Amino acid sequence: MSGFRERFITFILIAVVTGVLLATMGIVATLAFYVVALLLLVIHHWRQLTILDRWLQAEESASIALPDSSGKWGDVFARLTRLIQNQRKSYQQISSALERLRRATSAMPEGVVIMDEIDHIEWCNPVAERHLGIDSNRDAGQHISHLVRQTQFAEYLAAHSYSEPLIIKQSRNQGLTLSLQFVPYGDKQKLLISRDITRLERVQTMRRDFVANVSHELRTPLTVIGGFLETLSEEDSPDTETNKWAVALMTDQTRRMQRLVEDLLTLSRLEDTENLVREGNINIPEMLRELYHEAQSLSAGRHRIHLKLDTGAKLLGSMDELRSAFSNLVSNAIRYTADGGNITLRWTVHEEQGVFSVQDSGIGIEPEHIPRLTERFYRVDRGRSRVTGGTGLGLAIVKHVLTCHQATLEIVSEPGKGSCFSARFPATLLIMQTGDSP
Ligand code: ADP
Numbered sequence: 545m546s547g548f549r550e551r552f553i554t555f556i557l558i559a560v561v562t563g564v565l566l567a568t569m570g571i572v573a574t575l576a577f578y579v580v581a582l583l584l585l586v587i588h589h590w591r592q593l594t595i596l597d598r599w600l601q602a603e604e605s606a607s608i609a610l611p612d613s614s615g616k617w618g619d620v621f622a623r624l625t626r627l628i629q630n631q632r633k634s635y636q637q638i639s640s641a642l643e644r645l646r647r648a649t650s651a652m653p654e655g656v657v658i659m660d661e662i663d664h665i666e667w668c669n670p671v672a673e674r675h676l677g678i679d680s681n682r683d684a685g686q687h688i689s690h691l692v693r694q695t696q697f698a699e700y701l702a703a704h705s706y707s708e709p710l711i712i713k714q715s716r717n718q719g720l721t722l723s724l725q726f727v728p729y730g731d732k733q734k735l736l737i738s739r740d741i742t743r744l745e746r747v748q749t750m751r752r753d754f755v756a757n758v759s760h761e762l763r764t765p766l767t768v769i770g771g772f773l774e775t776l777s778e779e780d781s782p783d784t785e786t787n788k789w790a791v792a793l794m795t796d797q798t799r800r801m802q803r804l805v806e807d808l809l810t811l812s813r814l815e816d817t818e819n820l821v822r823e824g825n826i827n828i829p830e831m832l833r834e835l836y837h838e839a840q841s842l843s844a845g846r847h848r849i850h851l852k853l854d855t856g857a858k859l860l861g862s863m864d865e866l867r868s869a870f871s872n873l874v875s876n877a878i879r880y881t882a883d884g885g886n887i888t889l890r891w892t893v894h895e896e897q898g899v900f901s902v903q904d905s906g907i908g909i910e911p912e913h914i915p916r917l918t919e920r921f922y923r924v925d926r927g928r929s930r931v932t933g934g935t936g937l938g939l940a941i942v943k944h945v946l947t948c949h950q951a952t953l954e955i956v957s958e959p960g961k962g963s964c965f966s967a968r969f970p971a972t973l974l975i976m977q978t979g980d981s982p
Contacts, residue, residue, distance in 0.1 A: 592617040596624075655738035661731065663688050663701065675714070675722055675738040688736065697724065711741070721745045756812040759805045766805065770798040800933065807937035810868060811920070814944040825858040825975050826866055828891050828900070835867075836889060839874050846883040854892035856977040859969055861949045869945035872938040873902045873965045879932035881906030881962070893976075898969040908959040917955065918943035942967070949973060 565574040592613060599621075613621055646667075649656050655672030659665055664687055668680050678691045689698050700710040709725040721742045727735040777791040836851040843849060859866065877887045885905040892899050909917070913924045921936035923929040929936060939953075942965075946953050950970050957963035 589617075596621070655736075657688065657736040657738075659688055659734045659736060661733055663734065665691070672736070672738055675720070675740065677714075692724075700724070701726070709739075711745075752812050752815055755808050759809045759812065762801070763805050763809075766798055766802050770795065770802065773798060800930075800935075803933065804935045804937070807935045807941060810941050811937060811944065814865065814941065814948065823862050824860070826861050826863050828859050828866075828898070829853045829856055831863075831867055831870065832889055832891055832900075835870055835874050838871070839878060839887065839889070842875060843878050843887075847878060847881055848884075848886050850886070850888040852888060852890040852892070854890065855898075857891075857893055857898055858975040858977065859898060859949075860973040860975060861969075862945075865945040865948065869942045869967065870900060872942050873900075873967070876934075876938060876965070877902045877904035877906065877963075879934065880904065880928075885962075893974070894968075896971040896974075898971075898974045899966055900969075901964055901966040903962065903964040905962040908961050908963055909955070909957040910959055911957075914955050914957065918953065 562574065565577060569577075595613075596617075650669045650671075652669060652671065655669060655675040657665055657668040657672045657676070657678075664685055665678065665680075665683055667684065668676075668678060670680075672678065673680060676692055678686075683691055689701060694712050696710060696712055700706075706726040706728065709723040712722050712724060714720040714722055719742060720740065723739045723741045725737050727737060729735060773791055773795045777788060777795065832851060832853065836849065839849050874887075874889060881887060881904045886903075887905075888901075888903045890899075890901045890903070892901075909924055913922075916922045917924075918939045920940045922939075923934065923936050943953055946967055950973065952968050954966040954968060955963065956966075
């Protein structure tokens with residue numbers, strides 16, 4: 545509204561001045577007057593533009609005060625000043641927020657490395673510098689694998705599967721054990737989080753050592769007592785019946801403890817083996833024939849036991865560990881199958897994987913127990929497990945052995961109908977024999 549009034553007044557003013565000039569000085573003088581007036585106007589605008597140009601070129605534009613200008617130019621300069629001041633303010637806010645974030649990340653107990661989409665280091669905090677031996681300023685722009693040189697790390701980075709952390713021992717930093725994990729974010733960028741788990745590792749080693757030591761300490765006296773009781777049970781004494789009953793009970797308990805110790809030792813040994821000990825080509829069919837005979841003597845004719853060898857394939861792995869895992873599955877089938885039941889041991893190749901399965905027509909397992917069966921000391925029926933001589937560690941051992949062999953355990957079971965436990969080995973560990981179909 546004010547703009548319109550301004551324009552209207554200007555128009556009236558020009559009309560009146562033109563009228564007065566025409567009436568007093570004639571047309572030529574009036575035109576000359578307007579030419580001079582226009583020239584002055586152009587000079588004024590050109591001057592203002594030059595001031596604006598110089599002001600914009602100055603480095604700290606907003607801090608240089610503008611010369612006083614009136615009219616439209618004054619408005620334009622005032623608006624520009626406000627705009628630049630606002631921009632500076634938000635820039636400062638963003639910078640201080642970034643600084644706060646950087647300080648917070650630096651204070652974190654974990655190491656943080658920010659990497660771009662091609663795994664080059666952008667920034668890292670002091671903890672990561674200490675953990676990984678890198679320098680945020682010197683090494684920015686370097687590929688992470690040039691600085692963390694362990695082969696496992698390169699493999700972990702290339703695998704693109706970061707759900708589980710990678711545990712490495714830092715050779716540069718004596719005795720430092722690190723848990724490293726990539727966290728993808730944004731557009732293919734990654735964070736590398738490093739944690740010092742040296743203490744945790746030490747505690748776990750202590751726990752494993754404790755089990756191993758206790759088991760070793762227990763094994764010898766138990767063997768002696770077991771032997772002594774066996775001798776006693778063969779001797780005649782006045783109160784023969786009671787003595788025999790007590791001795792039988794003690795012998796039974798001793799055996800149970802021996803089995804427990806054996807299982808604890810096996811587990812402790814397996815936990816110490818981080819990777820598969822590839823002892824060689826294990827002749828699985830031969831091993832299963834032996835296990836079949838052992839199963840028959842364990843069952844003592846109470847079950848119908850079958851052995852199906854569909855393939856002669858061998859396995860790359862550890863003989864003792866595989867034998868212990870397979871034997872646990874077979875003895876479970878015998879222990880949890882009523883007399884007269886069927887048990888089938890089978891070695892086959894399915895979808896290029898080697899599959900060892902033990903199928904029984906036993907008591908079966910309720911579905912809710914299946915995911916927990918491989919936990920240590922987890923039993924569906926504690927009483928039954930004890931009566932049949934179980935330690936509650938059999939399937940935990942099986943799981944460990946299979947994990948060491950990159951194999952998986954599959955359990956299919958129906959209460960009252962039976963169970964099938966299958967160990968599936970990857971094709972990479974399978975050694976096919978001539979005549980075997982792949
Ligand atoms: P345990 O020494 O008690 O048998 P395991 O770890 O070998 O310990 O097995 C854990 C539990 O899984 C057992 O207590 C039992 O309840 C169940 N289980 C294992 N195998 C079978 C099977 N073939 N049939 C039914 N239940 C089974």
